[in-house]
Amino acid sequence: MPVVVDPDLCNGCYNSRQPPCVRMCPGDLIVKDFQVNKAYLKYVDDCWDCLPCVKACPEEAIRFQLSYQMGFFNASLQPHIHRDRQHITWKMVDAHGREDTFTIRTKVMEVALDEKVEGEPTPDFSI
């Protein structure tokens, strides 16, 4: 399972109908469960490891690890987007728990918390 939404950190982007992770997945693989107000990777086997979901999550609630067949547990790589949107700091943990960080200069576009889908009726409970 390459990316995992941490249910303890995900807040469903409040009442967002189409949270950033749901919108940014190019494979339509992440869905929001409105019963518990959290997103999850519904189609685990179809993930491409491309990470727009991880970078777009405002709560940094999506963990990126490799499928176990690709690399050992418990290595992970987490991006943190700086407020200037001009830098990303990647925190890397290797299989032995050693940490390293890389700050790269790049450009990261803002992602809105929600976006209306054309043709979709406005739900009653939206504010």
Next chain:
Amino acid sequence: MERPDQPALNRVTHETDVLIIGGGTAGCLAAVELKEQHPDLKVTIAEKAHVDRSGCLAAGMNAINAYLNPGETADSFVRYVRFDSCGLVREDLVKSQAELFEYVVKKVEGWGLPILCDEQGNYVPRGRWNIKINGESLKPILAKAARDAGATIHNWVVITGLLVSGGRCAGAVGFSLRTNTFYVFKAKATLICTGGAAGLYRPNNAYDAQHKTWYSPFNNGAGYAMGIRAGAEMTSFEMRYVALRTKDAIAPTGTLALGVGAPMVNARGERFMAKRYAHLGGDGAPTPYRAFGPIQEGKAGRGPCYLDTTHISEEQARQLKMAYLDMYPSQVLYWAANDLDPAKHPVEVQTTEPYIVGGHCQAGYWVDVERRTTLAGLFAAGDVAGGAPFKFVSGCWAEGVIAARAAGAEAASLPPPELEQHEIEYHYQRTFDPLFNYGKVKYGVKPYDMEVRMQKIMEEYAGGASGHYEMNEERLVLARNYMGQLPGQFDQLVVGDMHDLMRAHEVMDRVVVGQALIEHLIARKETRWPAYQTRTDYPERDDLHWLKFVNTRMDPATGKFELIFHPYEQLVPGDRYHPGEKPGKGA
């Protein structure tokens, strides 16, 4: 609850001047160009994901790999691409895209793409045709430009077929992944930019890493398939793309080979490209040979092969990781998870499953120099357009612009098309058939099961990775026969929601693309591009008989493919098997 159960399906009809199918690399540039040239035209993009992160560029890019660095010209680019494609390309197409590299790169830089410059303000090259960028947000930058230009964008609309009226493409139909809606787009001109096809062959990795592919697994060849079904002519599918990539992570190797000058070595440390392929250019041999070389080393028991990075310093290794983080973060995690350090360990490489992609190779629509397909009213740009390899990102941009100019001129002078209701009804039924089967067909076929069946046939009979990508006529005929049985099973597909309906269409599209591919592979009785197209029964290149393009056209009425051959035309003089030199050097 994330999606409602199937209520009644809505229908909407959108009338537009130009419909762009696929809001990716080519589609976004086309939309902007259209609105700039013809502000009054209505431009509509139909995109099956969200344009901000759809298609190949979702993860970002760290280089533009087709650019004329100082001293190079469109002609020198054609010479190189011709050499890299083993002497057979559409030189008119390659040249026309090269002439626009400067225009499109400057344009996207103006939209905010950071391109690395030296102190004098010149772009930083990373190889003969490459410049470095900070492209994490390349895709959202392109999408924003298309939005700002005034294009109407329909996200999550999966196009399932082209509308043809009186022999002319009149738009397309599809369905929404979000709103249970059937879409009819009525257009004066249609531009197809849906990318190439991954997932035809069994993937390198299995289970929850089956989509750890190099090419976007969501690019299923839909654009080829809808064109084939509508009777458009396709070219050069047999020039498959087998990419040389890092082991398991399947990350691009240009960052290693060009970025830090890593040579390829076999298990014994031999620089086998220089040793065995010197006559073809050694490490600079045409791209197919740089996949073929390591495949042969493996076959001969001298694998695995590596890109030897052990000469680099720890600091260079850090820089290398940072370059990957802007484009392919999982490579960096792969090293961390497996105790690998590119400064200490050579980077193991492998070859991928074969893809069909017109931006690296030349599989795609047969187009004229304005990117008009053989179906009137339909234009093609980017990975879905054939004949012009070595496009990569900037070439797809250029093609988007070229096609937009021609499509815009046509749309501006035409009345809206007439649609035939019976054709719309046919497409409505075809689009939702797998969904209508739900509850009706007791034991149906799941899209995934059909995909596995298709991949098994392609892998085992049509030159898959496990057979060293080799093929002969006998196997290919078996592939043709087995693949030919799959369309008869489409009415057994059963799905329960819109996401799975998309998967059903993806596999149906892949099957028809696979069928066309097999016809191309059978037709070319030589080996022009080793690894991409290794014919064990015709192992040599044969310029006398096969210096020509193999095209196919499916008869929409019978489903039968006919072969069409087009001669190669040399426009740029010079030895077709020599990469040429920088014009400044007096080549």
